[in-house]
């Protein structure tokens with residue numbers, strides 16, 4: 028299948044951040060039959076991220092504030108050179124402004140199948156500000172698009188009043204697809220120690236708890252934009268994948284569930300999805316938007 032110019036064997040992608048920064052992990056993800064992998068978000072200079080604790084479990088999910096730790100673009104290009112996979116690698120990038128996004132896009136596009144712009148991290152202040160402002164989103168997407176020759180995906184935050192306005196801005200800037208959603212702003216307090224659990228205080232909620240928020244975002248975006256949508260948030264089963272595809276997604280990404288189970292959970296979901304497709308006599312593309320199209 029082809030989603031926004033990315034050729035994948037199936038619609039199951041691994042999302043940014045949860046796995047997938049080393050060449051060895053890319054091989055394991057490919058062996059688990061993922062359609063593609065999105066890397067941890069990469070910045071121009073190395074970033075050590077926040078102090079521990081950076082992740083805490085809550086009902087039906089986790090809250091994280093990692094602080095976008097990554098080795099920086101130079102070291103990461105070397106790591107990409109060690110990769111032996113034929114599965115598409117989508118490199119997630121983040122910067123403070125459109126100049127940094129453009130520089131990252133220029134440096135990384137020769138080494139990947141596509142770029143995903145992280146416009147949406149709820150615990151990295153500047154990024155959330157970019158992702159909540161349609162004008163900034165359009166400018167950043169345009170700058171990245173002009174600096175690269177691979178498909179550019181814009182990853183949106185659910186932490187806005189109307190995600191369709193941001194989606195339309197990304198489309199206007201030239202995005203090839205929209206990825207929705209990143210994590211939902213959240214926090215947790217240790218009532219015995221009387222302080223926030225995460226060192227950064229606030230973080231982002233992921234996992235099954237946010238699936239209905241992601242499905243709603245995809246549904247709303249599918250009614251507003253013309254470019255493909257990649258659905259993200261709380262996917263843990265083949266039924267969750269079908270729900271996102273029915274809402275209008277062309278592919279999906281999953282992360283937290285792979286931590287809850289294991290990387291081979293991708294294989295299990297793919298096998299079950301294939302059985303479902305065979306029973307409906309539809310291919311993956313045939314499932315896209317089935318319910319959404321009934322509600323124009």
Ligand SMILES: Cc1cc2nc3c(=O)[nH]c(=O)nc-3n(C[C@H](O)[C@H](O)[C@H](O)COP(=O)(O)O)c2cc1C
Nearest residue numbers: 042043044068091145209233234260261281282283
């Ligand atoms: C520990 C952790 C680290 C993450 N790091 C990133 C990141 O570097 N860049 C990014 O765009 N999203 C990042 N995310 C967000 C995920 O890519 C995804 O949008 C979110 O977790 C929802 O999907 P899920 O419920 O399947 O995990 C991270 C999520 C988690 C849990």
